[in-house]
Amino acid sequence: MTEGRGTRRQRFFARWYPDLMQRAEDAGQAEIRARHLAGAQGRVLDLGTGNGFSVPHYPPAVTELVMVEPNPVLRAQLQRRTADIRARAWQIVDADAAALPFADASFDTAAASLVFCSLDDPARALAELARVVRPGGRLLFHEHVRGTGLLRLLHELATPLQSRLADGCHPNRDFLGLLERSPFEVVAVEHLRMPGPAAPVTPMVVGTAIR
Numbered sequence: 001m002t003e004g005r006g007t008r009r010q011r012f013f014a015r016w017y018p019d020l021m022q023r024a025e026d027a028g029q030a031e032i033r034a035r036h037l038a039g040a041q042g043r044v045l046d047l048g049t050g051n052g053f054s055v056p057h058y059p060p061a062v063t064e065l066v067m068v069e070p071n072p073v074l075r076a077q078l079q080r081r082t083a084d085i086r087a088r089a090w091q092i093v094d095a096d097a098a099a100l101p102f103a104d105a106s107f108d109t110a111a112a113s114l115v116f117c118s119l120d121d122p123a124r125a126l127a128e129l130a131r132v133v134r135p136g137g138r139l140l141f142h143e144h145v146r147g148t149g150l151l152r153l154l155h156e157l158a159t160p161l162q163s164r165l166a167d168g169c170h171p172n173r174d175f176l177g178l179l180e181r182s183p184f185e186v187v188a189v190e191h192l193r194m195p196g197p198a199a200p201v202t203p204m205v206v207g208t209a210i211r
Contacts, residue, residue, distance in 0.1 A: 006072040013167035014073035018051045021114075025053055028195035033057045033113065036142045036206050042108025044087070045132060047097055047125070048115030050074050052081035064089040066107070070096065071167070097125035105134040113142040116175050118168035123178055130183035130211055139184050139209040143175045144194060144202050151201060176205055184209035 005011060021029075034057040041061040046054060049067035051074050058065060065087040069075045075092055082090065095101050098121045110129045116122045129139060146155045155171040162169050179186060189207035193199040 009164075009167055010071045011073055012165075014051075014071055014077070017166070018074075018077065021053060024194055024196040024198065026196070029053075030057070032192065032195070032204075032206060033142065036113070036140055037111060039138060039140060039208060040109045040111060043106065044109045044111060045100075045102070045107045045129070047110060047112045047129065048118070049078055049092075050113075050115075051077035052084070054111065054113050055081050056084040058086060060086055062087040062109075064091075066090070066102075067092045068095045068097070068100070070094055097121075098128060100128045100132055102132045104131055105137075107133050107137060109133070109138045109140065111140040111142075114144060116141075116143050116178070117170050117173050118166070120168065122173065122175070123182070126178060126182035126184065133211045135211055137211045139211070140207075141175070141179065141209065142204065142206045144171070144204045145175050146172045147201070147203050151203075154201065171202075179209060182209075184211060 033054050037054060037057045038059055040058055043064045044058065044062050044066065046065060046067045049069045065085055067078060067090065069078055069092065075094065078092055097119050110133050116125070119125050133139065146152055159170050159172045162171055186207060186209045189205050192204045192206060194202035194204050
């Protein structure tokens with residue numbers, strides 16, 4: 001591995017993922033993101049920002065946007081989107097979701113969009129978000145989740161291959177179950193389908209939890 005270029009898996013993922021997700025954005029996911037992020041305010045931690053699809057949708061009520069992205073190729077793509085940031089201050093941070101380099105209760109809002117499927121320790125990441133979000137602060141989540149019935153079986157069968165091809169993505173992950181066992185309290189949740197070609201096999205949850 002060349003320093004700064006990421007692992008082979010990271011580079012492979014960064015080559016195809018943005019183009020695929022752009023199709024979902026154009027089919028309606030951009031509108032979902034905008035609605036999902038409308039409640040963000042104050043100092044915001046965006047976990048797993050990727051190449052920055054969420055960046056243009058943060059409202060002016062965000063005073064500082066801290067974007068955490070461990071993939072160096074996606075960080076480089078994200079850097080090119082910083083003109084879209086409306087927050088008065090911002091930074092891009094290379095960090096592990098399970099060990100965030102931030103002080104306790106230092107954020108008003110945390111946001112996660114399609115990231116918890118790929119984390120090695122999602123329960124620990126939720127605990128870390130709860131640590132850095134102030135009491136009464138919000139977690140805005142927008143995640144794809146495992147299906148039910150035959151779709152759940154398909155997700156179980158697809159997970160070993162998808163996790164290798166998609167930089168750790170687990171389509172069989174029970175995000176809501178993890179969230180309900182975390183320090184956050186879920187106060188609103190919508191059950192949707194990812195817009196675009198993936199809609200038949202990709203259920204999503206979009207909502208808000210309070211610290």
